Amino acid sequence: MAYLLVLSGLMLACGRLGDLTGFTRIFIAGFALFSLGSLLCGLAPTITLLVAARVVQGIGAAAITAIALAMIAVCLPADKRGWALGVLMTIVSVAIAAGPILGGFITEFLGWHWIFFVNVPVGIAAIILAIRYLPQDIVPAQSGRFDTAGAVLILAALATLLFPVSQGLYLGWTSPFVLFCLSASLLLLIILIIHERRSRSPLIELSLFTVPNFVTGNAGSMLIILAFAGSEFLLPFYFELVRGISTETVGLLLAVPAVFLMLAGPVAGKFSDRYGCRGLMIGSAALCAITMFLFSRFDSSTGFPVIVATLALEGIAIGLFVPPNMSLILGSARKEAGGVASGVMMTLRTSGAMLGIALLGTIAMSGFLRAASGSVIQAPVPDQLVPGFQVAYLVGAAVCIIVVVASLMVKETDRSLVGEIPPR
Incomplete structure (x- = not known):
């Protein structure tokens, strides 16, 4: 929790630091802090020191997350931005899919400390590559105080x-x-x-919030992640409590959306570079709503092929939405405000994920409690748990429909490198 709170709370600040002092410098510092924090986590002899080390790690992760997206937005021409964001999303998806498997292997054979130690050489390699290949003046440093x-x-x-x-x-x-x-x-x-x-x-350039595409894009991003994160939070409970599926199989099922998200990302990015963001955002948000509705029809007898197909559809829908959405948001900001724009976007996405888990989790839990009422000795049977899941996913579908409506308000631009925000 300490890591997540620091990561969420400092992305805006790190983005602003990047605008003031230069992206490359903050990016390298982020990897240095993340590597140091990982080393300290692995060496921590007590829980207190482990939490402190996770804070250091979170500061580094905040800098990396905020600056990486901003650099993509300002380093590449507008007609390559969506493709690059799609490739980045593919890399993240591979990490999401492989992380639990690799983590389990490392924990089993090397011990939990090595979950953190493996980050150190990766971080050092990233620093060397950044020093070697990243320009030092991607965007000229701005005047002003932090x-x-x-x-x-x-x-x-x-x-x-x-x-x-x-x-x-x-x-x-x-x-x-x-x-x-x-x-x-x-x-x-x-x-x-x-x-x-x-x-x-x-810290926050408030003129960002006068740009319709920036506001609409961030609202859609936050809501679609809210629905997706809530969905991913509930699925393991459905698989284990309602279907009685083993933990190992649940892990494989949860990797299905990540695999298809990985495949859809670059395609969506390339498409948005050529044809614009609006149409793809509308269609993919509608597909997300359909997916949530299909999840709401799951019960204790839903066929395994249907489950896998719906999970794949979810991954495709999110994969088609995220690259054009990110491209829209980052493309609506001036290069000089790229760090702050990236920080705002990622802060809202992280907040949306946690709100989604809380919202859909609470709705499902209310259904579970109603099912368990009057059952003092025995736990509710699987069929009694289904209504809670179904209502939660219907709410997720409604949230996605709101994103469809918001995406209809997007105005296509010439996707030039310099965005719409008026100078201060």
């Missing part, structure tokens, strides 16, 4: 939002702690907006 107060406020606001969201299922949404944190998050967000409007060198 908004430290804004960075602290956004970190605090996100921490007090995401931590109770992640714990709400277990603590209860009406618990005093959860309500206090959510109220504090809202107050901090208001203070942040007031501070940013008054700051001479704000």
